[in-house]
Amino acid sequence: MVLSNRVLRGVAAGEITLAFLRWPTPLVTAGAQLRTAVGLVRVTEVVQVEPEQITDEQAHRAGFSSAAGLRSSVDKHGRGRLHRLALRYDGPAEECPRPLVRLTPGERAAVDRRLARLDVSSPRGSWTRRVLDLLRARPGVRVQELAAEQNRPVSRCKVELWQLRELGLVEPARGGYRLTPRGVSYLDG
Known part of the structure; x- marks a missing residue:
């Protein structure tokens, strides 16, 4: 799940308490704690909504001046059903250890399907597992190093990492990328 820097700064400042995102299937559940660029953000509620209900x-509360402006924004970003997330800032990331995440069989199957689609649609074939395994072995690897090792353009590697971030499997770390607790749980499964 990806929250914009604007939203993250607003959550940390206490100005934003809701986010609206489109997903084919929910990527987080209520109670999840996200390690973000501004610190720990707790998702206290996830509810599927219709745009006209906003x-x-x-x-x-989501940082927009009107419901119409928010609806226009969510129509441009993401695909799938609209979800309302209630968010709370839990403090700097260093204060808390990374939470353990256990994927349910349904969540694991949903991730399997999404990764299979990414692999099938790629001209180079299966790549998702290879990248996830590399991030597990070398947390914090920079995208430039990843691209060089795979003899791929940096821009293409960035797109692929973004796709894995959208699934909640990887996150930025120390100038590079690493697995999220969800990503570790997926590989351990």
Whole structure:
């Protein structure tokens, strides 16, 4: 799951308490704690909603001036059903250890399907497992190093890492990328 820097800064400042994202299937559940660029962000609620149900008050809590503006934004980003997330800032990331995550069989099957689609649609064939294994072996690897090792353009590697971030499997770390607890759980499964 990817929250924009604008949203993350707003959550950390206490100005944003909601986010609206489109997903084919929910990528987080209520109670999840996310390690982000601003620190730990807790997802306290995940509810599927219809765009017309968004109120101006909810839009303000999401950092928008109106419900119409928010609806316009979510229509441009993501695909799938619209979900409302209630968010809370839990403090700097250094204060808490990374949470353990255990994927349910349904969540694991959903990730399997999404990764299979990424592999099938890629001109180079299966790549997702190879990249996840590399990130497990070398947490914090920079995208430039990853691209050089695979003899691939940096821009293409960035797109692939973004796709894995969208699934909640990898995250930025120390100038590079590493597996999230969800990614570790997926590989351990």
